[in-house]
Amino acid sequence: xxxxxxxxxxxxxxxxxxxxxxxxxxxxxxxxxxxxxxxxxxxxxxxxxxxxxxxxxxxxxxxxxxxxxxxxxxxxxxxxxxxxxxxxxxxxxxxxxxxxxxxxxxxxxxxxxxxxxxxxxxxxxxxxxxxxxxxxxxxxxxxxxxxxxxxxxxxxxxxxxxxxxxxxxxxxxxxxxxxxxxxxxxxxxxxxxxxxxxxxxxxxxxxxxxxxxxxxxxx
Amino acid sequence: xxxxxxxxxxxxxxxxxxxxxxxxxxxxxxxxxxxxxxxxxxxxxxxxxxxxxxxxxxxxxxxxxxxxxxxxxxxxxxxxxxxxxxxxxxxxxxxxxxxxxxxxxxxxxxxxxxxxxxxxxxxxxxxxxxxxxxxxxxxxxxxxxxxxxxxxxxxxxxxxxxxxxxxxxxxxxxxxxxxxxxxxxxxxxxxxxxxxxxxxxxxxxxxxxxxxxxxxxxxxxxxxxxxxxxxxxxxxxxxxx
Numbered sequence: 001x002x003x004x005x006x007x008x009x010x011x012x013x014x015x016x017x018x019x020x021x022x023x024x025x026x027x028x029x030x031x032x033x034x035x036x037x038x039x040x041x042x043x044x045x046x047x048x049x050x051x052x053x054x055x056x057x058x059x060x061x062x063x064x065x066x067x068x069x070x071x072x073x074x075x076x077x078x079x080x081x082x083x084x085x086x087x088x089x090x091x092x093x094x095x096x097x098x099x100x101x102x103x104x105x106x107x108x109x110x111x112x113x114x115x116x117x118x119x120x121x122x123x124x125x126x127x128x129x130x131x132x133x134x135x136x137x138x139x140x141x142x143x144x145x146x147x148x149x150x151x152x153x154x155x156x157x158x159x160x161x162x163x164x165x166x167x168x169x170x171x172x173x174x175x176x177x178x179x180x181x182x183x184x185x186x187x188x189x190x191x192x193x194x195x196x197x198x199x200x201x202x203x204x205x206x207x208x209x210x211x212x213x214x215x216x217x218x219x
Numbered sequence: 220x221x222x223x224x225x226x227x228x229x230x231x232x233x234x235x236x237x238x239x240x241x242x243x244x245x246x247x248x249x250x251x252x253x254x255x256x257x258x259x260x261x262x263x264x265x266x267x268x269x270x271x272x273x274x275x276x277x278x279x280x281x282x283x284x285x286x287x288x289x290x291x292x293x294x295x296x297x298x299x300x301x302x303x304x305x306x307x308x309x310x311x312x313x314x315x316x317x318x319x320x321x322x323x324x325x326x327x328x329x330x331x332x333x334x335x336x337x338x339x340x341x342x343x344x345x346x347x348x349x350x351x352x353x354x355x356x357x358x359x360x361x362x363x364x365x366x367x368x369x370x371x372x373x374x375x376x377x378x379x380x381x382x383x384x385x386x387x388x389x390x391x392x393x394x395x396x397x398x399x400x401x402x403x404x405x406x407x408x409x410x411x412x413x414x415x416x417x418x419x420x421x422x423x424x425x426x427x428x429x430x431x432x433x434x435x436x437x438x439x440x441x442x443x444x445x446x447x448x449x450x451x452x453x454x455x456x457x458x459x460x
Contacts (some may be wrong), residue, residue, distance in 0.1 A: 015389035054414060113306075114278075114307070116303060116305055116307035117307060117309065118305065119269055119303070119307060120294065120301075120308075120366075121309075122269065122293075122367075123267060123296055123299075123300075123301040123303075123370075124295065124296065124319065124321035124325055124370075124373060125293045125295075125297035125298070125326075125373070126293070126295040126321075126324065126325055127289070127293055128289075130324060130325075134320065134324060135309055138311050139310065139311055140312070140382070172224065184395040
């Protein structure tokens with residue numbers, strides 16, 4: 001097998017728009033996922049079945065089916081009703097998918113805070129809501145950082161599935177170029193380099209955040 | 220100050236409090252003793268409604284607290300201080316922030332005034348030099364003293380202590396008890412659940428012995444420790460003294 005290194009350099013610039021597309025889908029998907037995740041985590045923790053039942057159902061359905069299926073469902077399946085653009089479908093699917101996982105991350109983090117913290121806050125006369133905001137959530141967020149970082153990296157890599165609904169992100173770009181220039185290995189290598197670059201940035205960023213939080217008061 | 224009447228509490232099928240009547244007068248120090256599982260901590264936690272109970276009433280400062288009225292319970296808690304066995308300091312806040320959290324967030328007094336109050340109580344518990352420290356940097360005894368200052372920061376009319384020295388290394392128990400002793404000396408109304416019989420004998424105005432969800436015997440420290448009338452009290456004391 002020939003592996004042509006100079007091809008890597010030659011084709012690298014062609015990937016830049018696709019690299020942006022990957023970031024766009026990932027960033028918007030994560031943003032939507034965070035909003036959905038937080039709302040769902042609180043609904044899930046609520047004692048009111050009006051909130052916690054839909055939250056459970058959402059998590060059950062989304063975690064129980066593949067992202068690829070959800071993407072196809074939203075883009076092709078619901079085309080006659082919603083007729084969403086491919087990029088919109090990709091962002092929404094990635095957002096809904098990650099929302100379910102992020103909800104469980106937040107729920108776990110909130111529940112991991114010792115009961116005594118809530119009791120101490122309530123014993124000072126705080127309302128449940130105030131105790132949540134002032135005492136529980138700041139501690140829970142800190143605990144959620146490592147699993148959130150993990151989830152963001154998964155979301156980044158999962159954005160490659162958007163290639164199945166015609167989004168020209170890194171993986172689809174690599175496949176398309178390879179089908180015309182026959183440098184399959186080289187094209188996939190370029191895509192891989194981009195992914196590794198992104199995940200390195202995520203890892204570094206989360207490491208910095210953890211370091212910073214560790215300084216301002218430990219457990 | 221505190222009037223508990225016919226208080227009954229179940230944990231599922233377990234009947235933990237079987238009808239408790241308790242009166243605490245202003246400036247009185249009441250110490251509750253008893254074996255583990257006797258219901259003494261649960262009783263204390265029912266007084267400020269951290270624990271829900273099925274039957275009975277709790278009256279504080281002349282008001283019968285409605286257990287379904289969140290607002291009333293929150294208001295009541297602003298003048299009933301509580302100190303926990305495991306301190307429960309807020310780990311993401313400095314010592315001073317821990318103490319001013321209640322005054323600023325619940326009583327809505329200005330930060331400047333709260334800091335003044337906070338520093339006053341930290342000095343009182345002998346921790347002025349630790350105000351910028353985080354709880355993780357303190358010893359157990361220091362943590363518990365901060366927790367006492369935090370409760371005092373709300374300027375409560377009564378303080379509840381739930382086994383405040385049980386989680387401490389033996390050499391750190393003294394510093395916490397000495398702060399509590401000072402507090403009692405200043406006329407603070409206190410209800411203390413503890414295994415420290417020395418403290419009970421020395422500081423209590425009244426000692427209550429609980430067993431199996433009931434108050435078995437109560438009286439002055441001399442009466443309880445020197446002449447217990449009930450056989451169960453005698454047995455308990457002979458085991459621990």
